[in-house]
Ligand SMILES: Nc1ncnc2c1ncn2[C@@H]1O[C@H](COP(=O)(O)OP(=O)(O)O)[C@@H](O)[C@H]1O
Ligand SMILES: N[C@H](CCC(=O)N[C@@H](CS)C(=O)NCCC(=O)O)C(=O)O
């Protein structure tokens with residue numbers, strides 16, 4: 391017989407509006423205070439919901455899980471309940487998204503700024519150098535991208551000390567989880583409804599999330615702008631992809647809601663099967679391609695041979711719409727992020743003073759290693775900095791005492807290598823209690839979170855067809871972990887509860 395509800399934990403205190411934010415965040419809920427029977431019941435429901443709704447990833451313990459759909463699935467790592475997040479800061483992140491979309495587009499058009507800003511990195515970072523070579527070739531060809539599609543995600547952490555929402559990075563390539571982020575929001579709403587007599591939390595405070603719908607709409611509108619009904623959308627994927635269900639969600643919506651066909655190819659397959667027709671049309675495996683959507687190509691391991699680089703160049707030279715183009719890709723590098731944080735740089739790209747102020751307000755401290763006073767301070771207080779190479783995908787940054795060691799080594803060797811890195815102020819978000827679920831087991835942890843707000847941008851010549859914020863992703867990790875990233879195995883998928 392179902393356990394009598396009242397015998398479970400007393401209803402959690404729910405915040406009264408207007409309390410001090412920090413106090414609210416502490417009081418709004420403390421999942422660790424939940425009765426263990428209730429946690430077990432909610433966890434079970436969360437696992438069933440995730441399995442039935444496709445909130446799943448390939449299981450790294452199953453060797454075919456990254457190749458064959460439906461084999462070796464496991465529920466995505468999730469937080470059992472949404473995490474409190476101040477509504478004011480969430481609105482701020484949503485409001486600035488279209489401005490970042492526009493900024494990326496403007497920066498992408500300034501070839502000299504991109505080449506100049508990255509010129510020293512070119513000498514010491516072979517991967518970024520290859521990207522720059524492709525960009526330079528496009529300039530030589532006087533190649534213009536008149537239809538431009540950006541599917542971005544701007545990641546933030548809320549710094550506890552200053553209560554400032556500070557940008558971690560702006561992803562302009564392979565921004566993951568447009569699909570799974572929607573599902574984790576729906577899961578949390580469902581749990582808040584099902585267990586409301588125990589939680590007394592308001593499901594309406596967990597905002598609706600429509601990322602996958604807006605991303606699919608943008609892909610379909612880009613396909614329409616290309617204006618060849620027989621053409622398909624091509625997704626460029628890695629040979630092993632345990633996050634394939636997040637990708638399939640996006641392409642299933644594209645097919646079912648917009649009747650746009652898609653093909654999945656690796657860079658090696660595109661090199662083998664691709665060609666450009668005299669009119670510039672990209673044809674892969676006999677299919678004309680209207681839009682190329684990269685979910686690979688952002689990291690050196692995606693280019694194990696010259697074949698993959700040939701494929702990247704072939705795509706770029708074609709008249710297919712690239713998401714991202716090489717210029718959008720470069721505009722999203724950490725070096726460009728750091729360059730834009732210099733005084734008077736935003737003014738080169740944006741006119742509106744309010745917009746510039748809103749963007750600048752999100753900037754954490756960002757420096758090149760030429761700044762000797764900062765390097766000196768980072769050697770003395772390495773815990774206050776993060777050192778970043780020009781890499782995406784998680785697991786690449788340098789933290790804590792390793793920052794001091796790396797800086798001292800580079801000083802001693804006097805190499806140019808320091809040009810490949812940026813230094814960033816380390817952000818310390820509020821630590822809060824949470825229950826994380828991995829491989830069917832719930833863990834009580836103390837965590838910090840990172841808010842990602844998606845941006846959708848589509849432009850054809852002077853016409854801006856879409857420029858929106860498009861939903862959110864919260865990634866939550868154990869507070870003791872320096873690195874983040876779900877695919878990298880440090881964070882779980884979470885959603886926000888507005889306080
Ligand atoms: N300034 C920072 N302060 C605190 N943590 C950071 C900072 N920058 C990055 N991180 C952590 O490192 C992770 C990866 O950094 P990020 O710049 O997003 O690199 P990547 O492109 O590999 O995702 C982030 O998800 C976050 O957890
Ligand atoms: N497997 C690839 C992964 C692609 C990927 O790593 N994307 C970066 C931006 S470049 C990213 O969004 N990282 C945040 C998601 C996380 O925390 O793991 C895919 O899903 O297509």
Ligand SMILES: [Mg+2]
Nearest residue numbers: 545559783784
């Ligand atoms: Mg990141």
